[in-house]
Amino acid sequence: GQNIDQPTEMTATEGAIVQINCTYQTSGFNGLFWYQQHAGEAPTFLSYNVLDGLEEKGRFSSFLSRSKGYSYLLLKELQMKDSASYLCAVRDNDRGSTLGRLYFGRGTQLTVWP
Amino acid sequence: DGGITQSPKYLFRKEGQNVTLSCEQNLNHDAMYWYRQDPGQGLRLIYYSQIVNDFQKGDIAEGYSVSREKKESFPLTVTSAQKNPTAFYLCASSIVGQPYEQYFGPGTRLTVT
Numbered sequence: 543g544q545n546i547d548q549p550t551e552m553t554a555t556e557g558a559i560v561q562i563n564c565t566y567q568t569s570g571f572n573g574l575f576w577y578q579q580h581a582g583e584a585p586t587f588l589s590y591n592v593l594d595g596l597e598e599k600g601r602f603s604s605f606l607s608r609s610k611g612y613s614y615l616l617l618k619e620l621q622m623k624d625s626a627s628y629l630c631a632v633r634d635n636d637r638g639s640t641l642g643r644l645y646f647g648r649g650t651q652l653t654v655w656p
Numbered sequence: 657d658g659g660i661t662q663s664p665k666y667l668f669r670k671e672g673q674n675v676t677l678s679c680e681q682n683l684n685h686d687a688m689y690w691y692r693q694d695p696g697q698g699l700r701l702i703y704y705s706q707i708v709n710d711f712q713k714g715d716i717a718e719g720y721s722v723s724r725e726k727k728e729s730f731p732l733t734v735t736s737a738q739k740n741p742t743a744f745y746l747c748a749s750s751i752v753g754q755p756y757e758q759y760f761g762p763g764t765r766l767t768v769t
Contacts, residue, residue, distance in 0.1 A: 583763070584761060584763055587759070649698055
Protein backbone atom coordinates (compact mmCIF):
# COMPACT_ATOMS: atom_id res chain seq x y z
CA GLY A 543 0.00 0.00 0.00
CA GLN A 544 0.91 3.66 0.19
CA ASN A 545 1.66 5.67 3.30
CA ILE A 546 2.12 9.42 2.95
CA ASP A 547 2.80 11.52 6.02
CA GLN A 548 2.98 15.28 6.45
CA PRO A 549 2.44 17.61 9.43
CA THR A 550 -1.14 18.67 10.05
CA GLU A 551 -0.49 22.34 10.77
CA MET A 552 2.29 24.91 10.57
CA THR A 553 2.49 28.62 11.28
CA ALA A 554 4.96 31.28 10.14
CA THR A 555 5.22 35.04 9.82
CA GLU A 556 5.17 37.19 6.72
CA GLY A 557 8.55 37.39 5.01
CA ALA A 558 9.86 34.23 6.66
CA ILE A 559 10.83 30.87 5.15
CA VAL A 560 8.92 27.67 5.89
CA GLN A 561 9.69 24.05 5.02
CA ILE A 562 6.88 21.50 4.79
CA ASN A 563 8.05 17.90 4.93
CA CYS A 564 6.51 14.82 3.40
CA THR A 565 7.55 11.22 3.88
CA TYR A 566 6.18 8.35 1.89
CA GLN A 567 6.30 4.61 1.48
CA THR A 568 5.26 3.21 -1.88
CA SER A 569 5.79 0.02 -3.83
CA GLY A 570 6.38 1.63 -7.23
CA PHE A 571 7.36 5.29 -6.86
CA ASN A 572 7.04 7.29 -10.05
CA GLY A 573 6.92 10.96 -9.10
CA LEU A 574 5.91 13.33 -6.31
CA PHE A 575 3.64 16.36 -6.61
CA TRP A 576 2.91 19.33 -4.38
CA TYR A 577 -0.43 21.11 -4.64
CA GLN A 578 -1.75 24.24 -2.93
CA GLN A 579 -5.38 24.36 -1.87
CA HIS A 580 -7.17 27.39 -0.46
CA ALA A 581 -10.24 26.69 1.65
CA GLY A 582 -13.22 25.61 -0.46
CA GLU A 583 -11.26 25.75 -3.70
CA ALA A 584 -9.61 23.31 -6.06
CA PRO A 585 -6.01 22.22 -5.54
CA THR A 586 -3.56 23.94 -7.87
CA PHE A 587 -0.30 22.39 -9.05
CA LEU A 588 2.92 23.75 -7.53
CA SER A 589 5.73 21.34 -8.34
CA TYR A 590 6.75 17.91 -9.57
CA ASN A 591 9.84 15.84 -8.70
CA VAL A 592 10.72 12.49 -10.18
CA LEU A 593 14.53 12.58 -9.79
CA ASP A 594 16.51 13.36 -6.65
CA GLY A 595 17.35 16.97 -6.06
CA LEU A 596 15.90 20.43 -5.83
CA GLU A 597 13.44 22.01 -8.24
CA GLU A 598 13.13 25.78 -7.91
CA LYS A 599 10.21 27.81 -9.16
CA GLY A 600 10.19 31.40 -7.97
CA ARG A 601 9.47 31.60 -4.24
CA PHE A 602 8.69 27.87 -4.09
CA SER A 603 11.19 25.01 -4.23
CA SER A 604 10.70 21.29 -3.84
CA PHE A 605 13.25 18.64 -2.92
CA LEU A 606 13.17 14.89 -3.34
CA SER A 607 15.24 12.02 -1.94
CA ARG A 608 13.96 8.74 -3.33
CA SER A 609 16.28 6.60 -1.19
CA LYS A 610 14.90 8.22 1.97
CA GLY A 611 11.27 8.42 0.79
CA TYR A 612 11.34 12.12 1.61
CA SER A 613 10.37 15.41 0.05
CA TYR A 614 9.99 18.96 1.23
CA LEU A 615 8.34 22.09 -0.10
CA LEU A 616 10.20 25.31 0.71
CA LEU A 617 8.31 28.58 0.65
CA LYS A 618 10.37 31.78 0.79
CA GLU A 619 9.37 35.39 1.44
CA LEU A 620 6.04 34.27 2.82
CA GLN A 621 2.98 36.33 2.02
CA MET A 622 -0.45 36.33 3.64
CA LYS A 623 -1.90 34.78 0.50
CA ASP A 624 0.29 31.71 1.07
CA SER A 625 -2.03 30.70 3.91
CA ALA A 626 -3.49 27.49 2.52
CA SER A 627 -3.33 23.72 2.72
CA TYR A 628 -0.35 22.10 0.99
CA LEU A 629 -0.91 18.60 -0.33
CA CYS A 630 1.83 16.08 -0.99
CA ALA A 631 0.88 13.44 -3.57
CA VAL A 632 2.79 10.45 -4.86
CA ARG A 633 2.36 8.62 -8.12
CA ASP A 634 2.70 4.91 -7.48
CA ASN A 635 3.08 2.65 -10.46
CA ASP A 636 1.72 -0.30 -8.52
CA ARG A 637 0.40 -3.29 -10.36
CA GLY A 638 2.00 -1.97 -13.53
CA SER A 639 -0.63 0.70 -13.97
CA THR A 640 0.15 3.12 -16.77
CA LEU A 641 -2.24 5.66 -15.36
CA GLY A 642 -0.94 8.55 -13.30
CA ARG A 643 -3.13 7.89 -10.31
CA LEU A 644 -1.99 9.82 -7.30
CA TYR A 645 -2.06 9.06 -3.60
CA PHE A 646 -2.51 12.14 -1.45
CA GLY A 647 -1.38 12.95 2.06
CA ARG A 648 -3.81 14.67 4.42
CA GLY A 649 -2.38 18.10 3.73
CA THR A 650 -0.52 20.64 5.87
CA GLN A 651 -2.52 23.72 6.84
CA LEU A 652 -0.14 26.69 6.75
CA THR A 653 -1.12 29.93 8.48
CA VAL A 654 0.93 33.03 7.72
CA TRP A 655 0.72 35.78 10.34
CA PRO A 656 1.44 39.47 9.67
CA ASP B 657 -10.06 29.13 -22.25
CA GLY B 658 -9.34 25.48 -21.42
CA GLY B 659 -10.34 24.01 -18.11
CA ILE B 660 -12.57 21.79 -16.04
CA THR B 661 -16.05 22.76 -14.97
CA GLN B 662 -18.12 21.24 -12.22
CA SER B 663 -21.68 22.18 -11.47
CA PRO B 664 -23.31 23.10 -9.29
CA LYS B 665 -20.94 24.59 -6.70
CA TYR B 666 -23.34 23.69 -3.86
CA LEU B 667 -25.89 20.88 -3.89
CA PHE B 668 -28.43 19.89 -1.27
CA ARG B 669 -30.33 16.59 -1.24
CA LYS B 670 -32.52 14.60 1.05
CA GLU B 671 -31.33 11.26 2.33
CA GLY B 672 -32.38 8.38 0.10
CA GLN B 673 -32.13 10.33 -3.16
CA ASN B 674 -29.58 9.68 -5.87
CA VAL B 675 -27.74 12.75 -7.15
CA THR B 676 -25.48 13.25 -10.16
CA LEU B 677 -22.51 15.63 -10.14
CA SER B 678 -21.30 16.87 -13.49
CA CYS B 679 -17.71 17.23 -14.68
CA GLU B 680 -16.74 18.56 -18.10
CA GLN B 681 -13.26 19.28 -19.48
CA ASN B 682 -12.08 20.85 -22.73
CA LEU B 683 -8.38 20.13 -22.21
CA ASN B 684 -8.48 17.10 -24.53
CA HIS B 685 -7.30 14.92 -21.64
CA ASP B 686 -7.84 11.19 -21.85
CA ALA B 687 -7.83 10.51 -18.10
CA MET B 688 -10.41 11.77 -15.63
CA TYR B 689 -10.79 11.25 -11.88
CA TRP B 690 -13.25 11.76 -9.06
CA TYR B 691 -12.07 12.48 -5.53
CA ARG B 692 -13.83 13.02 -2.26
CA GLN B 693 -12.45 15.35 0.42
CA ASP B 694 -13.61 15.43 4.02
CA PRO B 695 -12.44 17.92 6.69
CA GLY B 696 -8.93 17.10 7.84
CA GLN B 697 -8.60 14.37 5.24
CA GLY B 698 -6.62 14.11 2.07
CA LEU B 699 -8.18 13.50 -1.29
CA ARG B 700 -9.53 9.97 -1.67
CA LEU B 701 -10.01 8.48 -5.12
CA ILE B 702 -13.52 7.27 -5.97
CA TYR B 703 -13.31 6.33 -9.66
CA TYR B 704 -11.02 7.03 -12.57
CA SER B 705 -11.08 6.56 -16.32
CA GLN B 706 -8.28 6.38 -18.85
CA ILE B 707 -10.40 6.23 -21.95
CA VAL B 708 -13.98 6.55 -23.15
CA ASN B 709 -16.27 3.68 -22.13
CA ASP B 710 -13.78 2.39 -19.56
CA PHE B 711 -13.37 3.20 -15.86
CA GLN B 712 -11.94 1.64 -12.70
CA LYS B 713 -12.84 1.75 -9.05
CA GLY B 714 -10.63 3.77 -6.77
CA ASP B 715 -10.25 3.32 -3.03
CA ILE B 716 -13.79 4.28 -1.96
CA ALA B 717 -16.11 3.36 -4.86
CA GLU B 718 -18.91 1.81 -2.77
CA GLY B 719 -22.14 3.78 -3.13
CA TYR B 720 -20.97 5.65 -6.23
CA SER B 721 -21.27 5.08 -9.98
CA VAL B 722 -19.80 6.77 -13.05
CA SER B 723 -20.04 6.74 -16.83
CA ARG B 724 -17.65 7.86 -19.54
CA GLU B 725 -19.60 8.08 -22.78
CA LYS B 726 -17.69 11.09 -24.06
CA LYS B 727 -14.05 12.11 -23.66
CA GLU B 728 -15.08 15.48 -22.25
CA SER B 729 -17.53 14.26 -19.63
CA PHE B 730 -17.28 12.08 -16.51
CA PRO B 731 -20.41 12.40 -14.34
CA LEU B 732 -20.52 10.92 -10.84
CA THR B 733 -23.72 9.58 -9.28
CA VAL B 734 -23.91 9.45 -5.52
CA THR B 735 -26.45 6.75 -4.75
CA SER B 736 -28.60 6.25 -1.69
CA ALA B 737 -26.29 3.35 -0.79
CA GLN B 738 -23.49 5.80 0.08
CA LYS B 739 -23.63 5.99 3.88
CA ASN B 740 -21.93 9.35 4.39
CA PRO B 741 -22.38 11.32 1.16
CA THR B 742 -21.92 14.83 2.59
CA ALA B 743 -18.48 15.95 1.35
CA PHE B 744 -16.55 18.13 -1.08
CA TYR B 745 -16.25 16.38 -4.46
CA LEU B 746 -13.42 17.20 -6.85
CA CYS B 747 -13.07 16.17 -10.46
CA ALA B 748 -9.67 16.16 -12.17
CA SER B 749 -8.17 15.30 -15.54
CA SER B 750 -4.73 14.60 -16.96
CA ILE B 751 -2.94 13.35 -20.01
CA VAL B 752 -1.96 9.70 -19.92
CA GLY B 753 1.80 10.20 -19.80
CA GLN B 754 4.54 12.09 -17.97
CA PRO B 755 4.34 14.14 -15.88
CA TYR B 756 0.77 13.05 -15.09
CA GLU B 757 -0.07 16.39 -13.53
CA GLN B 758 -3.74 16.49 -12.66
CA TYR B 759 -5.86 19.58 -13.24
CA PHE B 760 -8.77 20.06 -10.87
CA GLY B 761 -12.23 21.51 -11.28
CA PRO B 762 -13.64 23.97 -8.71
CA GLY B 763 -15.46 21.23 -6.80
CA THR B 764 -19.05 20.56 -5.70
CA ARG B 765 -20.00 20.67 -2.05
CA LEU B 766 -22.76 18.12 -1.49
CA THR B 767 -24.89 18.23 1.65
CA VAL B 768 -27.32 15.41 2.33
CA THR B 769 -29.79 15.78 5.21
